[in-house]
Amino acid sequence: MAPADLVASDLGSRAPAAVVEDHGRDGPPSPPEGGPGGGDGRGPGPAAWWRPARLIPVVLHAATYVPLLSLVAIVAALAYKAAPAIVYNGFGFFGRSTWDMGNLYAPLTTSAGVSHPPGALYGVVPLVVGTLASSAIAIVLAVPVALGTAIIVVEKLPARLSAWFGFFLELLAGVPSVVIGLWGVLTLGPFLSHDVAKLWADHLPDVPVLSFFRGPTYNGEGLFTAGVVLAMMIVPIIAATTRDLLRQVPRDLADGAAALGLTDAESMRQVVFPWVRPGVIGATLLGLGRALGETIAVAMVSGALLGANARSLYSEMTTIAATIVTQLDSALTDASGLATSTLAEVGLILLVITLLANVGARLLVRGVATPALPVGRGI
Numbered sequence: 001m002a003p004a005d006l007v008a009s010d011l012g013s014r015a016p017a018a019v020v021e022d023h024g025r026d027g028p029p030s031p032p033e034g035g036p037g038g039g040d041g042r043g044p045g046p047a048a049w050w051r052p053a054r055l056i057p058v059v060l061h062a063a064t065y066v067p068l069l070s071l072v073a074i075v076a077a078l079a080y081k082a083a084p085a086i087v088y089n090g091f092g093f094f095g096r097s098t099w100d101m102g103n104l105y106a107p108l109t110t111s112a113g114v115s116h117p118p119g120a121l122y123g124v125v126p127l128v129v130g131t132l133a134s135s136a137i138a139i140v141l142a143v144p145v146a147l148g149t150a151i152i153v154v155e156k157l158p159a160r161l162s163a164w165f166g167f168f169l170e171l172l173a174g175v176p177s178v179v180i181g182l183w184g185v186l187t188l189g190p191f192l193s194h195d196v197a198k199l200w201a202d203h204l205p206d207v208p209v210l211s212f213f214r215g216p217t218y219n220g221e222g223l224f225t226a227g228v229v230l231a232m233m234i235v236p237i238i239a240a241t242t243r244d245l246l247r248q249v250p251r252d253l254a255d256g257a258a259a260l261g262l263t264d265a266e267s268m269r270q271v272v273f274p275w276v277r278p279g280v281i282g283a284t285l286l287g288l289g290r291a292l293g294e295t296i297a298v299a300m301v302s303g304a305l306l307g308a309n310a311r312s313l314y315s316e317m318t319t320i321a322a323t324i325v326t327q328l329d330s331a332l333t334d335a336s337g338l339a340t341s342t343l344a345e346v347g348l349i350l351l352v353i354t355l356l357a358n359v360g361a362r363l364l365v366r367g368v369a370t371p372a373l374p375v376g377r378g379i
Helices: 003-026 054-062 066-094 125-156 159-173 179-195 208-213 225-247 250-258 264-295 296-301 320-331 340-368
Strands: 109-111 112-117
Touching: 066 112, 066 340, 112 340, 125 159, 125 225, 125 264, 125 340, 159 225, 179 225, 179 296, 208 296, 225 264, 225 296, 250 264, 264 340, 296 320, 320 340
Parallel strands: none
Antiparallel strands: 109 112
16 A cells, blocks of 8 residues: 555544544534634624624614704704794794784785784783793692602601502602693682682782782682692602602711701701702702693693783683693684694793703702701701
8 A cells, every 4th residue: 555545544544533532622613614603713703783782782872862862853843833933923922912813714914924814913921921820839839748748758657657658649640630620620729719719819918019919719710720730730749759869868867967966857957958959959840840831730720811911810821831732723723824833833932941941950959969967056
């Protein structure tokens, strides 16, 4: 046999043993080139774009831009729809109280390049005043009640009773606004006008400063009822959030304040409340946003008065959100589209008010976010 044949025969007889020996020593054989292990067979290659390791971070990163893009889309859509009304109404829109769609049966006319019914004239002053006034009443009434409720639930009640009160707070926050509005029209409004408001409306001194709180209380539809209804709707939001914040305060702070001689009220005012103050302001902002944008409940109890400001605390009024929901149906009958454009402009104003409230609250939180330290008497 030739030497080359002997070498080949020898290699052929020993190859299976070498393979078995290599498999037993180093584990499974390496994948071939171009296989799933990589392009060159020396290690794993880059993962495909559709694999979770690469896809999930990209999706999460893109999701962070969704709120910003949504806000930009809403503003752009409202601005586009409101453009004809902005041109037609001009800056006088912010100084007028009239709300007149004009003669919808007459031929359309054109002013400043905008088609409109003859006599159409709009003003936003009563809407803005009603929105801010009802929200202010709601905040003034709701914040003390919500803070007191949260303090009592966390600090004074037994654990079992505290859990039940917390459950009812969250349950009240979930009641539909239309149900609260219906209850306000049928029960709360008449009660406030006949049994509560008369306690001071007929007995306050007849001076200019207090004239807004005097006068007839009517039948329960008006600014005062709207403010109370809004307060009842935002109390659970503020109270539930404040309750969770109070539970996060370290007990060592309150115990240290008591050891330094502070009473419960002083400890709450000087130690606990400064600790949770930024969060309480944020909770109040949440309630304010709910009050500014509440629609159907306010539309049911406010009287939906257009074209005039509230003459007293008990007179009928309207808000921006209530006007949009009550006037949208009739605005669609305007063939020129000016009425719907005006509602879009009003909605844009409400959005700006809400954004300004958010920015102001953030600046306020940043200014009051200071650490709280227990300080005893005389120190």
